[in-house]
Amino acid sequence: MNAHTPPTWRPESVDELAACVRDAAANAQPVVIAGRGTRPGPAALAQGNPARLALDGLDGVLRHSPGDLSLRVFAGLRLADLDALLAEHDQWFPSAAYRGAGSLGGLLASNAEGALQLGYGRAREHLLGASCVHGSGEVARSRGDVVKNVAGYDVARLLVGSHGTLGAYAEVALRVFPRPQRSASLRVELADLATAFTVARHLRATQLEPVFLNVLAEPDLVELVLGFDGLKARVKGQLKAARPLLVPHATGSIEVLEDTSDHSLRATLDDPVGTLGRAHAAAPRAAESHALLHLRAPAAVLADLLPPALRALPLPVHLDARPALGSAWLGIHADNSLSLRDELPALLTALRRRAHVTVHNAPLALRATPEQVWGAPPADFALLQTVKQALDPSGVFAAGRFVGGL
Amino acid sequence: MPRAPSPALTACLDALRTQLGAAAVHDDADSILVYESDGSRLHDAVPEAVVFPRSAAQVAQVVRACVRHGVPYVGRGAGTGLSGGAMAHDGGVVVALNRMNKVLRFDAAERRIRVEPGVRNLDVTRHVAPHGLYYAPDPSSQAACTIGGNVAHNSGGPHTLKDGVTVNHLLGVQVVTPQGEIVEVGGDERPGYDLLALLAGSEGTLGLVTAAELKLLRTRESVRTLLVAYPSVEHACEAVSAIIGSGLLPCALELLDVEVVDALTAAFGLEFPDGAGALLLIETDGPLAGMKTEAKRIEAVCKEHGALSVRLAADDAERAQLWKARKQAFGALGRIARHYSTQDGVIPRTRLPEMLRHVREIAARHELRVANVFHAGDGNLHPCLLYDDESADTTARVVAAGQEILARCLELGGTLSGEHGVGIEKREAMAQLFDATALEVFTNLRAAFDPTGLCNPGKVLPLGRGCGEVLAAGKQVSS
Structure with missing residues (x-):
């Protein structure tokens, strides 16, 4: 093996994934999990010469129970494919509804912040369970993909935001939702950034329930955007109630975005x-x-x-x-x-x-x-090290790229 | 019979009396007897001592003293747990955290509050309500149970269908680790692992929570509450799935079966339509805009699924009246049986009718009556096995029926516990839910956090003993 061209591994089953990790551990070969390779994610320079573990081969759906609004899929599943599958049943996974090419495992491991986190929470809130491969190269499996489950330690969630340093998601079980009857949003231009933050604060203090509320700025432009989902009557009512709160601060007209314009705004916000x-x-x-x-x-x-x-x-x-x-x-x-x-x-x-x-x-x-x-390691860094030691004692995953060199 | 204190325990308590003051350390028979049980009476065990720390620093002193002298310790809030998680089965010290009950910081604008672990769940909402805020998780025991216990069990409640359980509302915690260190554990604003998710529901086996930072929700502008009568639980279950599948997301969907309906009628004279075999309590909340439409949609779905009657509360007083049926259900059961034991299993929601048939069949086979009042929207069952005498035979039948119900939950793709936790009660069944690798991961995590194994030993993870053997050792069942 040429030391300058690290290998890329592309397992096509959970067992192959586990075998890759076992091989890596046995050969002291560090590994960087690449998901589908769409967003490399923040990372310090790797130590050693890590192999790349691509998970786009771990694709497909294990179980979808539309009546229970839950499913279990392989972690490499493309988010656009997840969305298409759910759309057939008029359902969606709001934490990744507008994100196309990335993988579900990557979304979770990076704790990606979607457009609609304000309205629906992070993907993590809807994670029902997972099978994972940790540093030992064995697959840890659990049953019981139900919406409430307090049995055992929540290792599926522990890996959220771990940036591939504790192991790889192999299978993921999610709670999904019926698609809202209607979605729409408002866009308003404001004089400056300070005003935008003030208006955002005022909006948040009202009874409105926007699913997103963003302050957007670029040279010579400051905007506030907010969106609503739900029953038609509810969306309409909230659009109407929001308008008078925006009017006094608007430097131009207040634009209502629906259908494709609303969708494209959300897609933009979903992937900062x-x-x-x-x-x-x-x-x-x-x-x-x-x-x-x-x-x-x-x-x-x-x-x-x-x-x-x-x-x-x-x-x-x-x-x-x-x-x-x-x-x-x-x-x-x-x-x-x-x-x-x-x-x-x-x-x-x-x-x-x-x-x-x-x-x-x-x-x-x-x-x-x-x-x-x-930045500097957080106050609970010693506990992060404890977790790392427990799940990846030989340091197979990520090669020192995460916080504090984890 | 009380055990003679070991020299190690004596030395540990002497050290704690010096550090915390004699008044904070109790080992007399009367004082410790209070701590022999939790909310269920299945798991009684008398600790050797109880200590009452007043601060995180004192909790750290307790943990260090226990570790130094090799004495096991277990944290405890209000003792309302139902799975034996806060019991001192290996002897040792109960660390009673209920006197650490101060609100430490409250920021209405950022909607967050930091409290000590002994603050009662309901008191959080009481504290913030004047600012138009509330704390969402609302276990049935919320007037008594503490936030520390809620974190340990990742507690839920009737209103968590829409808003989630404790783990969805934790922004940070302070823990005393099993090494006796005080650590501020951050949430997702800092880079790192989701330790809050690991600690929530870890049942006090990875450390003791000494403060929790909680997310608050704004009190919603409008609420609609409906009480719907159905001829059978099957009809009611179908309505539940239809409501959720239609995109409506009520904040509560509670189901009461015919046994409970009869008990409520007998105990409190509450009146329901003739032929009512189940009641569905539905609550939805949100902005006033569109609320009327939403309530009408819910009503329409209910009627499409065979509702005998739909009562929509006209005002807060009537709303309280409708909730009375749900909140007094357990009290009403007390009028028709001297004792009951509540199980806590979860299944996929669409399997509810099938599961309820199994529950009835299992109870009948063990010659027990059963009543069901539960969180139907979550598929979270709470079958109450009713009985009148506390003989060993009856207790054994209750335990056996409970185990069969859980086994059936697992067969239907469900889990062992939705909110009561594993504790000692369900630890041996964990091997049915998790494979050997997953259990090894748990064991490794626990050993990494608690190398001496003194932090709430014997809980959550299986020891390899039979469930019946563990439970039959208990004295009696809750009343």
Whole structure:
């Protein structure tokens, strides 16, 4: 094996997946799980020369019980295929309804933040169970894919947000939902970012139940978007109730988005990594001149932190903030890598004083170490190490790319 | 007969009296007897001592002293558990956390509250209600049970159909680890593993929760409550599936069978339509806009599935009246039998009619009466086995019937527990739900967190003994 070209493994069954992991453990070959390879995810540089474990071969549905609104599928299932399958029964999985190419396992392992998290919660909230392959290379299986289950430790959820460092999802059981009768959204342009956060706060204090509420900004444009799902009468009523709250702040007309325009807005919001990445795709030398940051902090902190930080930054920024979720995505673009390398460290230092910041993309020199990508290890890092030690004692998975070098 | 305290226990308690004060440490027979049982009386075990820490630092001192002297310990809230999870079966010390009952921080704007573990579930909602907020998980014991116990059992309740169980509302916890360290465990805002999901429902085997940060929901603008009578549970179950399948998501869908209906009629004179074989209590909430349409849709689906009558509460007073049937159900059962034992199994919702037939058949075979009042929307059954005497024979029949009901839940693709936990009661059945690798993963996790094995030993994970053997050792069943 050439040390510079690590192998890619593509198991086509759960048993093959387990065998790959056993081989890797036996040969001290680190492994990086790639899912379907659509979103590499934030990661520090790997140690060693890890093999790539592609899970697109683990495809298909094991069981779908439309009457019970639950299903069990292989973890490599394409999200678009999941959506198509559910659509046949007028059902959906709202945590991934607008995301096409990625895998379900990847969605969970990366704890991806979908468009509709405000309305429906994270994918994690609807995870009923899973079969997983941990560092031993054995398949841990459980039964009982029901909506309430408190038997045993919740290892299926423990792996949410683990970025492939504790093992691979092999099979996943989900709770799914009937498709809403109607969906629609509102888009309004506002004077500035501070106003947008204020309006978002006011909206959240009302009885409205938006399924998303985002502050979007790019150079010379600040918008607020919010959407509703449900019975026709309920969506209509909420659109009507929201309007007078927006009118006093709007700098233009309030746009109602329905059908395809509503759908395309949601698709945009569902994949901030792709959307904010694409915003700069035309730029030359994109890898070195583009940064994508994800902030987590309470709404009040985001409202406080972001407007001055972005004003002070002499580079164009695209923002997708979800204040009600305590989340904000920043895409930053520079004409040449030098200015991004100059400006980004100070911005990160300022933001990390009050928020958790994950660096999804940046010039390589600024995303090489776990600390650069994930920030300082969290207060419960010792327990994360305990879990890692229990599930992947020989360190097969991920090769030091996660927080604190996990 | 009380055991003579071991030298290790004596040394441990002496150390704790010095650190916590003598008033916080009890080992006299009268004091510890209070801690011999939980909400079910199947799992009685008298601890050797009870300690009452007042802070996380004191909990850490307790854990360290226990570890130093090799004494097992188990955390306990209000003792309302039903699976023996908070009992000291291996002797040792009960760490009573109910005196740590302060609200530590409340942020109405961010809709979060941080509380000590001994704060009662209902008191969280009482604390935040003036700000138009509430805490969603609402176990039946919510007036007594504590947040620490809720986290340990990942508790649910009638209103979790729409809003989820404890794990869906945890934003962070502070735990004292089995090493005696105080750790702030973060939620998904920090990079890392979902430790909150691991700790929720771990039944106090991975550490003791000393504070919990909870997500609050805004009190909804409008609520509609309907009480629907059906000729049979089968009709009611079909209506439940039809309501959920139609895209309506009520916040509660509770089912009461004919035994319960009769008990309510006998005990409280509540009146239901002639021929009512089941009642379905439905509650839906949300913005006022569209609420009328939603309630009408629910009513229409109910009628399509053979409802004998539909009563829609006109106001809060009538709503409380309708809930009375559900909330007084267990009390009413107390009027028709001296004792009952509640089982807690979950099955796929579409299998409910079939499962209820099995429950009746199993109870009849063991010469027991059975009444069903349960969370139908979740497929979470709570068959109540009714009996009058506490003889060994009766207890054995109750235990055997309960085991058969659970075995049938597993056969139908369900699980062992929806909200009461595994504890000691169901630990041997875990091997039927999880394969050997999955159980090994659990064992490895537990050993990694608790290398000395002193943190709530003997719970959750199977020891390899028969279920009947474990349960038959119990003295009596709940009343």
